[in-house]
Amino acid sequence: MALSWTELAPVDQPRDPLADFAVNAMARFTAADLDLSTENPSPERKSEYDDQWWLALVTVARGDDKVSSLTINELVRKAKDHYTKPLDNDLLIPGEYDGAFRESTDLDVITIYARRAYINAVNEQDGEDSLGIESIEVSFPLDSSTVNPSITEIAPIEMDLAVSDQTVVTAVIDHGIAIAHDLFRRENATGALALSRIDFFLDMDGTPDPNAPIQSTVGRVWTRDEIEQILSTNLHNGLLDEANVYRALGLIDWRRRSINSCAHRVSHGTHVTGLAAGYDAEDAKGVERRIIAVQLPTRLVANTMGQWLQQALEQALTFIARQMEHYTVGGAAQATPLVMNFSFGNFMGPHDGTSRIDRAIDGNLSKMAANSNRPRVLMLPSGNGNLSRCHAIVNLTNAMPSKELDWNLQPADRSASILTAWLPVMTPVKNGTVEMQVTVPGFSTPHTIIAGTAPGLTLLRDTNSSGVKVIVGMVVYSPPRFPTNRGRFEIYLVPTDHPVDVRPVARAGAWKLRFTKATSASDLSLNIWVQRDDTLPGFPQFGRQSYLSDGLYDRFSRPGGAVISDDALDHDSAVYRSGMINGIACGNLPAVIAGYVRSDRKMAAYSAGGPTLNAFRLPGPDASATSDDSVVLQGVLSAGSSSGSRVAMNGTSVSAPQVARWAADQIALSPATPFNRASVTAKALNDDTAGMDKPGLTRTGGGRMKLGSVFGDLRWSEQ
Amino acid sequence: MANSSNVAPEGAFGAFGAFGAFNGSGAFGAFGAFGAFGAFGAPGPANPPLISQALITNHDGIAGNWQSVDPTAVDPSAQESTEYLARLSPAVRASIFSLELGSRIGFAFEPDAVAGDPGLGRVFHLETTPASPVPDTTYKLLFEMRRPTQDIFASQLTLVANYADLRQDRMAEILAQLGTPTEFLRAIAYIEPARTPYTIELLSMAHWLANFVEMRLKYALACKRPIEYSPQIQPMIWTPSHGSLPSGHATESFTMARVLWLLLRANNVKPYSQGIWGEMLMRQAARIAINRTVAGVHFPVDSAAGAVLGLSLGKYFVDRCTHTVPAESWTFDGAAYPEAQDFDWRDYFRPNNPAGGTDPEQIETAWATETAISSPATNQMMSQALNWLWDRAADEWIDLAEDLDADGDES
Structure with missing residues (x-):
């Protein structure tokens, strides 16, 4: 070694x-x-x-x-x-x-x-x-x-879904969506819950079927007719045999996959879809709330680096846009409003709206809007990383031209760890403006990489058991590129552990970073983000979150005391809670929702906020909605995987779909009225007037929306 | 090591642990599992030394001089009378019922039933005539089972590995289901020790029969456990010492589920004839079986074999209890089981809606087939003792409904 x-x-x-x-x-x-x-x-x-x-x-x-x-x-x-x-x-x-x-x-x-x-x-x-x-x-x-490698351009199919002008389509892009839950079904003429409100379901985990009515590049698209066929053949004694339904759909298949989220008691997608568009079968409103569901590939979700989901998100948006072509109102196409929800996120990216995924989201939404005079909105969560210590701001001045920071890699982390340090907007970056020195735990030779006009890449290599040098990390400098126009230092490290002998691994411990500005350069700030790589709930242990530290960051008010969830006014650490907002939620068009606790109306400690570096979204979130009923009754109730079940889940993942539900109702009241991000903020400002107890703008956005509780009266009736 | 529960022949049968030691009156330790059923749980009437000492001196003090007894002063008890059963402790009755059931079961293993195929384990029902001085007997095939091939087990192993995903979700169920399935069936039917003691006793005998048969089959078929195929299965509970197929949990829970639904319907009480009661009982039995795969101790094909065996034994048990001549035998051909097929109880039973005129039925597949028992003896001996237990258990489910006229109004 x-x-x-x-x-x-x-x-x-x-x-x-x-x-x-x-x-x-x-x-x-x-x-x-x-x-x-x-x-x-x-x-x-x-x-x-x-x-x-x-x-x-x-x-x-x-x-x-x-x-x-x-x-x-x-x-x-x-x-x-x-x-x-x-x-x-x-x-x-x-x-x-x-x-x-x-x-x-x-x-x-x-x-x-x-x-x-x-x-x-x-x-x-x-x-x-x-x-x-x-x-x-x-x-x-x-x-x-x-994957269907022989796919060519998919020809549009003849399918006319005539709906009323009260109909709003809710599209949910998520993982583990038990689409046969009774909250997504309706009664047929004989009283059986055999009708589905899911018009289209793209299961990216599915096996492509050449006979499917709608072809897809990845997975299997199920139409409502197909879903209802499966429902009706699996109704016995008035009850749905859900095990067989999901076997028929391939959503639960123990032969093919070791993770079948819909078999779990709690599944993220089912819960989120329940909040966004779940209605009791006898609730008339359900008739007018149609659902398009997209199940993300399990592999991409299980691999904990949220960045792998961005590509699937773009495909999901394209899929949804195509299905919207099938709806008609009185013969008119593109006249049905659409509310989308994507309750995932990560920590990385420039946080200024110029990342590829931010541009892809904004581009897709703009294109959808251009094709229709009805609202097309997307809800995103602000993220749960407020306390993750994955953001730092390093200010370098002539008085203090150098700053040290530790990047802590945990042992037994089976996913890659990634850090990016963004320079301010500078075109070009003069050679030698700023440098980053990296010291590896237990390795006495540090490496320094210097910003400038040319890219730089240094491999960190270790020897394997055969004496061959193998890459365990990369230290990178990339000059500014349009449209972000910020240079950046990056470090990529392989996992610190693996159960199979694929050594060498990266060294766990404190990786010491030292940033130094040239005396000739003006004062500058570096924004550092560490990529999310923690294991998601319900998945086997995989990634462990790396984090930043500098000895000045206070986690608790006193030892054993309450967690500090806002940076204090005299905060002197380079590591910040602020700016931990979901890295894909920094674009111009999506509505971004933070989470608060219903009982005490405080922001949830994990709910991440801005500011962002996007002038069109400086505060970060647009609004906040309940993510926990109380500190004790964590989460909010919504659909469990099995019909009839309600389970609790928390996180800003559950805040966003509640706003999606509200948005669908608002749009239905006046379908021709434009509805966008600003409509959400307006409601938030109206619900939460300025006052002593109002959380900061960067945490709550416009404010704490009063949306009522969707299923909360099962916990206590006053909700 | 904390595996005392593993000493019992089958995890679920741990409840019957006292049978292992058989220290006389302690036998029904089983029911200790039911808190309120403490009376059954106690090791028979207690004999505290203090009371015995007192009774000795008490006897000396009051018995007086011996008075001989005239033989005509006491009448002999009726022999072989079921009325006597009511006076016996459940533990003693269990011994009687065990003989009634077990003495009519035969077993044989035929290694080369079909050349090149794994052997056949065969379970027989013994038809007997009244004894004079010994009964005439005929064995009739009741069930036969062939073990799956190594290819099938190897393919099934992937399913076992993948099912581990549900261990966190199911841990409480898996541990609780190490006890008797009655705990889970009682969540569906209104079983309660003070209310339905004979139902509990009947179910425990059905449990006994299932275990009696399945253990012999497991021994003969000698199927390796998942843990023996791969070091990566790592079950979350002890792997029992006996073979994998058929699954004991599946056999027992399906036996008991089928017996219970037939019992509930014995008196034509309204709700129990609705298919949803059978639906729930079968879902519960399947859940118990599948949880064993989640835990990492069973292949799905083990559950399939156990379900077919259990459903058959449930029907057979009720036949024995209701003076019905057993008429069907079933074959489970493990070697014909599709390699990567998961377990789905609906392949084996339709909980049709008797209230709607369609009877529930055990159904055939390519690997689970039914054959009529050829010329069953209609004059064969029936078990009065089992019938006594059945009647008492059935009486516990008679509806205490108000007397309604045809319109559903009070008459």
């Missing part, structure tokens, strides 16, 4: 180091996690690992005029004609992208499915020229059985 630093010359550097890290440096861990071979047995020199499909968010390169983008069809041609070998078999364009979109020269961020060979070719120095991809951000490999 001997650590060493290796600086790569610019020509040897991948253009997107994080994609390179995820696909190549992490290969030995990922392959072990997925039980894939990395050997190359085939004549094409491909391993099982090479055959995996990765979802990727890519920024499409500009064409010759430097303004319009290349088209998707050009991307495919470039892949086919690649100078090393044809790569079109390693690239899959989502079938959901229609012919017009494939010819569009107005592309920014799109999703592709790609294999390692394509991703690596994109990452070559000439990748932008040779393949037309400006930048790439990859997911985790998808389950091969869920």
Whole structure:
């Protein structure tokens, strides 16, 4: 075991180091996690690992005029004609992208499915020229059985869903959505709960079926007719045999998967969908609240780095937009309002609305809005990371040009750990403006990387049992790039542990970071975020959250005392609670919802807030809604996985869908009235007038919305 | 090591632990599990030394000189009379019922029933005539079972590994279900020790029969447990010492569920003839069976084998109790079980709605088939003792409804 630093010359550097890290440096861990071979047995020199499909968010390169983008069809041609070998078999364009979109020269961020060979070719120095991809951000490999590699452009199908002008569609993108719960069903003429309010269900874990009425690139789309067919064949003695329903849908399949969230008593997606659009079967309002549900791939959710979900989110939005084409009101298309909810998040990103996923969300919402004169809104949670110690602000001045900070990696962390330090907007960054020195626990040679006009990449390598040097980490500097225009230092580290012997692993402990500004440079602030990598509830132990510390951060008011959930006025640590807002919730258009405790009206200690660096969203959240009934009765009640059951779940994940429910009601009252983020803030400001007890703007946004409790009267009747 | 519960022949049978030691009157320790049933739980009438000492001196003090007794002063008791059963302790009755059930069961293992296939374990029902001086007897096939192939077990192992996902969710159930299934059936039917003592006793005998048969089959078929196939299964409870297939929990809970629903319906009491009662009892039995896979001690195919066996034994038990000639035998061919198939109780039983005119039925699959017992002896001996117990248990479910006229009004 001997650590060493290796600086790569610019020509040897991948253009997107994080994609390179995820696909190549992490290969030995990922392959072990997925039980894939990395050997190359085939004549094409491909391993099982090479055959995996990765979802990727890519920024499409500009064409010759430097303004319009290349088209998707050009991307495919470039892949086919690649100078090393044809790569079109390693690239899959989502079938959901229609012919017009494939010819569009107005592309920014799109999703592709790609294999390692394509991703690596994109990452070559000439990748932008040779393949037309400006930048790439990859997911985790998808389950091969869920991908339809022969998909082509999916032709629109004839399907007319005539609805009333009171109908609002609620779309929920989540994981573990038990769609057969009785809160999503209605009675048929004989009184059986055989009718579904789910019009479309995309199960990204599903197996593509060539006979399905609606084809998809990943998973299986179920239409309401199909769902109702399954419901009616599984009703016995007036009750639904849910085990058989989910077996028929493939949502619970112990043969294929070791995680079947809908088999759990509590499932995130069921709870969230219940809050957003669950109605008792006899509640007339349910007739007018139609549901589109998208189940995210289990693998991407289980792998705890929330960043792998962004690509799936973009695909989900595209899917939802396409299904909205089927609804008609009095013969008119695109006349049905849509409220969407995505109760997931992460910590990373520039937090200024310019990340690929922020742009993809805003782009999709704008496109949807342009096609319809009815509201299209998306609710996002502000996140639960308030106390996670994953944000720091390092102010460097001539009086204090240097600042030290510890990044603490926990032992037994089986997921990668990632840190980004964003420079202020500077174009260009002058050479030597600021530097980051990294000291590895137990390794006496620190490494310093310097910001400037050129990218920098240094490998941290350790020797394996055969004496071969293997990458355990990367220290990266990336110069500013449009549209974020901020340079950044990054560190990517492999897991600190793995049950299979794939050593070497990264060293747990305090990684010491020292940031130093050049005396010639003006004062500057670095914004540091550590990526989320904690294990989600209900999943097997996997990631453990790394965090920042500098010795000045007070967690508790006194030893054993209450947790401090707001940075004090005299806060002197570089580590902040503020700014821990969900990294994908910093765009211009989504409504972002924080969480508060109903009984004492205080913000939930975990509920993350702003500020953000986006001028259109400086405070962070737009509003807050209940995330806990009380400190003792944590969470709020909603649907458990099984029909008839109600369970408690907390987090800003449950705040957002309550606002989605309220929004659907508001929109139904006046469908032609515009409804957007500002409508949510207005309600919050109205419900929570300024006063001594009103939480800070960056925690609560417009204020604490009074929405009533959806199912809370099961706990106490005054709710 | 904390595995004393594992000493009992089957986890669920731990309740019957006293049978293992058989120290006389302690036998019904089983019912200790029912708090309120303490009377049954106590080791028979107590003999505290202080009382015995007192009774000795008390006798010396008051008995006086011996008076001989005239034989005609006392009448002999009627022999082989079921009325006597009511005077016996449940523990003693259990011994009697055990012989009534167990003495009519035969077993054989045929290693080469079909060349190249795993052997067949066969359970027989013994038809007997009245004894003069010994009965004429005929064994009739009641159940036969073949174990799955190694390919099937290996494929099933993936299901066991994946089911571990539910361990956190199900831990309380899994541990509680180490006791008798009656605890879980009583959440559905209004079983309560003071209210339905004979129902509890009847269920315990059904439990006894299931265990009696399943253990012999497990021994003969010698199926390895999941823990023996992979070091990564790591069950969350002790793996019992006996074989994997058929699942004892599945056999016992399905036997008892079927017996209980037939009992509830014995007097045509309104609600119990609705299919939902059978639906719930079967869901409960299946949940108990599946929880054993979650725990990591059973393959899904074990539950399937246990369900088919249990449903058959439940019907057979009720036949024995109700003077009915057993007429069907069942075959579970484990080697024909689809390799990666999960367990679904609905493959084996339809809890149809008797109230709606469709009777519940045990159903066939490619690997679970029914055969009529050929020329069953209609004059075979019936068990008066079991019938006595059944009648008393059934009486506990007679509806205490108001007398209503045809319109549903009080008459």
